[in-house]
Amino acid sequence: MKRMIVLLCAAALVAAGIFLWHGKRGTAVTGPVVAVAPGAEAIDVVVCYPPKAGLEPVEEIRRRPKPASPQDRLVQLVGELHQPPASADALPLFPPGLTPRAVFLSADGVAYLDEPVAALDRPMGARDEIVFVRSILRAIARNCPDVKAVVFLADGATRPRLCGHLPAHGRYLIPKLVPARAR
């Protein structure tokens, strides 16, 4: 019994040490913890975030299980975009705790991203809104070559404005970019 208590104390000390060491180094866990099973196919997901300065999105690469279809890949990417960035130079795209309502990729290559109204109704300047859209479209261009355009919806429907400065009553056409390659 005494030996068991000593062992438990030692384990607790080691755990606390690891926790403190990681905390001190500022290690950030970004993205949902999705285990890639040994031997399973995996891909690099390029996640783009608004930069704190400038207009070029900040890119982060995450190793994730390979989705079965373009629709699944889009769903996976949008889920990743909802996670906070690891880079100190980047801003989160969405408020914490919110998840996408629905994501749909139509046969003609239009991605419909349906977010809760709370994810879009927040004070944001024109520049910040432009880099918000730019980051999402860049991420889609890098990961989902099947997507040609993006329509933003709030609670299932279009609305005149995205967050306040940009319109949402139309489609944002994806620029041609080199997509991320599966390893």
Place this chain on the structure above:
Amino acid sequence: MSGTPTLPVRLSRRRLATGAAALAGWLCLAAGVRGDTVRAAVRQGDSVRNLQVRREGGELLLPLLACGPLLGADASWDPATNRWHLRSRAVTAGGFLDEPLLTLGGQPLLVRTPPRLIGGLPFLSLEAVRLLGRRGWDTDVAWNEAKKELVVQPAQTQADLGPEASRTRALTAPPVPLGARVIGLDPGHVHRSGAGGLRGLNEGDLGLALAQAVAATTIADGVAAILLQDGTTPLEPFEVASLANTLEARAFVSFHGSEHGDPGVAVWIWGLGNMGGAGIAFDPFEPPGGWTGTAQAQVDRSVALARRIAAAIESAGIPTRGPLPAPLLALEGLACPAVVIEFEGLGTHEGAKLAMDEALRSRLAAAVAQALLAFAPGNAAGAPAAGGTPDPGAAESATTPTPPPPAPADGGAAATGGEAAKP
């Protein structure tokens, strides 16, 4: 081992327990997925009638053919193509079974539970009926679980349907001296609203202060710099544009602020393509020649104005970027050259310091005023740009009459906005 018959699976207590757990799990899952028919009452005004609805996986499903009468529409479904429709005189909605994308008057809607066949008949989820009712038929559809009752009633509040649906508010145009050439100035937001920054900075107050400063500095014979909103009553961007168009503004400047970005000022112009220089294009749902097309027709002249303003601000020693194109709502629908001036980085120490610097604001106002007066018709010829050279765009604008805005999709009442439409 050889020749001895053995059972393929040896039954142990552990395996029995695992099997029982799996069976129980499957049964629970099956119970959850299996649909139930619910006998519901439909309350619509004074009328109450019965309706069989389905409950599947926590979602309530309504027969498509019953949804028509609920919304005052005709329901149809083609089994050959799986396409379904709800049609009334003014509204058409439709989609395909097993697809979450619906269309309503050409606009997309997305539902989490797609319409589907149950027992050979098409069903719509309550979510879909609510969305269609709210946005297409001004009808609220609500489910009362305790009473097993579907309540259908006229919508209590207006859905956020955008400019096309809400161009009915009466606006009063600010007074303008007779014969004056108007320069429209837009604070962008009302007091204490919009993006926030350090030291109590906010987009609304900063925009109003800048617009007032420019108005006070833009002084010339025959030119009236008019504030299109006073910072107290929030106006939609299309309402501000309507006022500017009604006053036949010769140029328009809207002032904004952003929490992030590089300290200094960015100058934006309307552009459907190459948003922020990133190659992103915006393709509006509205028909050609509509509200978006009005701003598009002014792009060349807006570029000339924006270049002149950006050069003037830079000459005043203020970090400046642009002009950059973006489909900004603040510029949509304007029938004159128009720019957005945005103070970036209000949430950074350096950006806030610049935005709060009174002397810098005065220099900015003077630079913008100088550029506007040089650009405004009648003053352009011979007036040097801030950079020191005459701007061909300005000279062109001096002789090109402002074209009237094209009629919007709704027939035109909205483009000029209520009372503002009346001269």
